[in-house]
Structures are given as structure tokens and as C-alpha cells.
Amino acid sequence: MRRSDENRFREFAREYAVPLRRSAFLLCGDWHTADDLVQTTLIKLHDAWPRISRRHQPVSYARKVLLRCWLDERRRPWRRAERRDGELPDDVTTGPAELHDAAGLRAELLQLLGVLPARQRAVLVLRYFEALSVGETAAALGCSEGTVKSQASRGLAVLRARLESTVRETS
Amino acid sequence: VIEKQLEQSMHAALAGEPPLGFDPDDVVDRAARRHRQRRAFAVVAAMAGVVGLATATLLVAGGSDGAPTATAPDAVCETAPPGAHAPPEGFPGSDAIVARLRAAEPGLLAEHVPGTTFDPPEGVDMGAFDCPPFIAVSRYVSGGTGESLALQLTHRRDRLDLAGDPYADDLFHRLVGDKQAADGARIRVYREKSPLQPMLAVVRFGPDGMITEASVIAADARTITEDQLTALATDPELRFPLPR
Numbered sequence: 001m002r003r004s005d006e007n008r009f010r011e012f013a014r015e016y017a018v019p020l021r022r023s024a025f026l027l028c029g030d031w032h033t034a035d036d037l038v039q040t041t042l043i044k045l046h047d048a049w050p051r052i053s054r055r056h057q058p059v060s061y062a063r064k065v066l067l068r069c070w071l072d073e074r075r076r077p078w079r080r081a082e083r084r085d086g087e088l089p090d091d092v093t094t095g096p097a098e099l100h101d102a103a104g105l106r107a108e109l110l111q112l113l114g115v116l117p118a119r120q121r122a123v124l125v126l127r128y129f130e131a132l133s134v135g136e137t138a139a140a141l142g143c144s145e146g147t148v149k150s151q152a153s154r155g156l157a158v159l160r161a162r163l164e165s166t167v168r169e170t171s
Numbered sequence: 172v173i174e175k176q177l178e179q180s181m182h183a184a185l186a187g188e189p190p191l192g193f194d195p196d197d198v199v200d201r202a203a204r205r206h207r208q209r210r211a212f213a214v215v216a217a218m219a220g221v222v223g224l225a226t227a228t229l230l231v232a233g234g235s236d237g238a239p240t241a242t243a244p245d246a247v248c249e250t251a252p253p254g255a256h257a258p259p260e261g262f263p264g265s266d267a268i269v270a271r272l273r274a275a276e277p278g279l280l281a282e283h284v285p286g287t288t289f290d291p292p293e294g295v296d297m298g299a300f301d302c303p304p305f306i307a308v309s310r311y312v313s314g315g316t317g318e319s320l321a322l323q324l325t326h327r328r329d330r331l332d333l334a335g336d337p338y339a340d341d342l343f344h345r346l347v348g349d350k351q352a353a354d355g356a357r358i359r360v361y362r363e364k365s366p367l368q369p370m371l372a373v374v375r376f377g378p379d380g381m382i383t384e385a386s387v388i389a390a391d392a393r394t395i396t397e398d399q400l401t402a403l404a405t406d407p408e409l410r411f412p413l414p415r
Contacts, residue, residue: 006203013195022185035192042195046202047388050319106184128174129181160173 009049029110041066120155263414265299283402288313327380373400
């Protein structure tokens with residue numbers, strides 16, 4: 001890789017490591033795995049950087065690679081064996097009250113997202129956290145816009161039903 | 172309403188996030204090291220053909236004076252010492268090998284990839300590294316096709332070393348071909364699993380311990396074919412003798 005490319009990639013990694021990890025966390029639900037996913041993504045991006053930095057939007061490409069890495073990660077036998085029951089692998093248990101609130105909210109959100117199939121979860125993260133358009137989400141996931149719309153609709157319907165059920169139980 | 176709720180919940184749930192569990196600069200250094208290592212593997216492989224004649228000569232000369240020609244230990248050393256950003260540069264005799272390869276390379280590329288012109292990258296276009304001994308060559312296809320050719324020649328010390336397969340533990344590549352050559356070598360072909368990065372690699376594992384890798388990464392369409400990469404990876408000129 002040319003030195004100028006290497007420098008640009010370094011700047012990119014510094015700037016986008018945190019935003020990418022946030023998306024990764026919402027996808028996988030675990031900060032440590034999110035760290036791993038972003039590192040894998042950056043290493044994979046490195047080899048393709050001279051090409052993508054000239055011909056693609058690097059962030060879009062990084063997002064695609066991150067998604068692929070997450071899907072690959074989910075396919076690992078030890079991941080498949082894990083229970084997906086909404087139990088949080090790690091969270092904040094001490095600290096200021098607002099952190100407790102965030103932790104509670106995080107637990108609730110991850111529980112909700114955890115019941116969704118991978119593609120629905122990815123669609124919701126891309127659409128409502130990354131604020132991507134339907135077209136951008138379709139491009140990131142390599143599917144049609146129709147699929148994005150239907151997956152988002154189904155995902156939201158599941159979340160809505162879950163929330164209503166929770167409200168009924170607590171009232 | 173649920174969309175708005177979800178959006179707000181996602182942002183709020185990230186409050187109090189722990190600090191990054193890694194240093195982005197370290198990851199970039201690691202990626203660069205891995206990249207150089209892989210390129211070096213490919214270069215060594217391609218160079219093995221170029222150096223073949225010289226290697227044979229050296230081996231004969233070494234044998235005739237009773238000097239050991241393959242005294243290297245069986246153990247595989249680290250590719251880079253802890254804290255270093257690259258493997259040690261050069262190995263005994265590497266300057267002469269690089270010079271021979273540099274002279275032979277244009278002819279090799281013209282023979283095996285006819286009609287294509289190549290540009291060297293900025294910086295080091297051909298380098299020798301140690302632990303294990305390897306030589307890397309990197310070339311860009313001229314004309315803006317976005318293709319990048321890498322030749323990497325690695326010496327794994329007198330044994331056919333499938334454990335030294337640079338792609339063996341690489342989750343991103345898929346083995347699409349694996350055959351035994353008449354000379355006892357194994358030829359493996361790898362493709363990138365993801366369509367995001369069209370990549371093709373042909374790796375020859377020689378019975379003498381030479382691993383020759385010829386690979387191409389393309390932007391969109393690849394013009395360099397598997398047959399051409401195979402011709403490069405199996406060219407005896409892209410091999411070199413075990414350094415003493």
C-alpha cells in the first residue's frame with residue numbers, strides 16, 4: 001500500500017473505530033465482541049483500502065464489511081451454541097444513576113433486538129440507528145429495497161408486540 | 172411511533188459505553204504487518220522460479236564443498252519481534268536474490284501475463300524479509316483497472332509445509348482447488364469468500380519448502396486469470412535456495 005493510502009487509512013480507523021463499534025454493539029449485544037468485530041473489519045478493510053478509498057465511500061464499505069463480519073461471527077459453532085435468551089454478557093452495574101438508567105435501557109433494548117432474526121436486526125440498526133435510507137440499507141445488506149421494507153416492517157411489528165406485552169404485564 | 176422510540180432507545184442505550192478495547196493505530200499496524208507478510212509470501216513464491224537456476228547452482232556448490240546447505244532449524248520463528256512493526260529485513264543472500272528477481276521479473280510477467288503492463292507501487296516494490304525468509308513483490312496493473320498483483324516467495328526450510336499455508340486460518344478465503352503436481356508440489360487455489368473484495372490466489376507448496384504465492388486483488392473485474400497466476404506460482408524461476 002502506498003504511504004499516502006496508509007496514512008489515510010490510519011486517519012479513517014481513528015475516526016470511525018468508535019462509531020463502527022456502536023453499530024457493532026447494537027448488532028451483537030456485547031462490547032467485547034463489538035471490539036473484535038471492528039478490529040476484524042479494519043484489518044479486512046486495510047487490504048482493500050487503495051481500491052475502496054478511490055472508488056467507493058469508505059464508510060459504506062466499512063459498514064458492509066462489519067455486517068459480513070458479524071454474520072460470519074454468528075455462524076461460528078460456539079456462537080450458535082450460545083443461548084439467545086436476552087441475558088446480557090456484560091453491563092454497567094455501578095456508577096451514576098444515569099448509567100444505571102442506560103444499563104436498564106440497554107438491557108431492555110438488547111432483549112428486544114435479540115429476538116429478531118439477524119437480517120431484521122441489521123435492517124433496524126441501519127435504518128434507525130445509522131439513519132440510512134431504504135436504498136442505502138439495501139446496498140449495505142446486498143438485498144432489494146423491497147426486502148428492506150418488509151424486514152423493517154416485520155421487525156417493528158415484533159418489537160411493537162413485545163412492548164405492548166411488557167406494558168400489559170407491568171400494569 | 173415505534174420507529175422514533177427505537178431510534179431514541181438505540182442512542183440512549185449507548186450512554187456510558189466503555190472505552191474502546193483496542194487502539195486503532197495498533198490495529199492498523201497489525202493489518203499492515205499481515206499485509207506485508209502475505210505479499211511477501213506471494214513474492215517469494217513467484218521469485219522462486221526466477222531464482223531456481225541460481226538456487227540449483229548454489230546448492231550444487233554448497234554440496235561440492237561439503238558445507239551444509241540446509242542447516243536452518245525446523246522451528247518457525249516469529250515473523251516479527253514483539254513490538255516491531257515489520258519482520259526483520261533481509262536474510263543471508265537476499266540482496267543477490269532480489270537483484271536477480273528484479274532483472275527477471277519483466278520477462279516473467281510478459282511471458283505469463285501477456286498484454287498487461289504493470290506499475291510498481293510507491294515505496295518498496297520488492298523486499299526481502301527474514302523469519303521465515305521471504306521475498307515480496309507488489310505490482311499494480313497499469314491503466315486504472317484497480318488490480319494489484321502480489322508475488323510472495325517464502326522458504327519453509329526443506330519440507331513441504333502445508334501448515335505454512337498463508338490462507339489456512341484465514342476466515343475470509345475459500346479453498347477452491349487443491350491438487351498434487353507431478354513434481355510433488357501441492358497447488359492450492361483460494362478465492363475471497365466475500366464478493367466485496369474480488370481476490371484470487373494460487374499457492375504452490377514445493378517439496379523443497381518453498382511456498383510460492385501469486386495473488387491478485389481486483390477492484391471490480393479481474394483481468395488476470397487463474398491460469399496466469401498458476402503459471403507464475405509454478406514458474407521455477409520464482410524460487411530461491413534456502414539461505415545459509
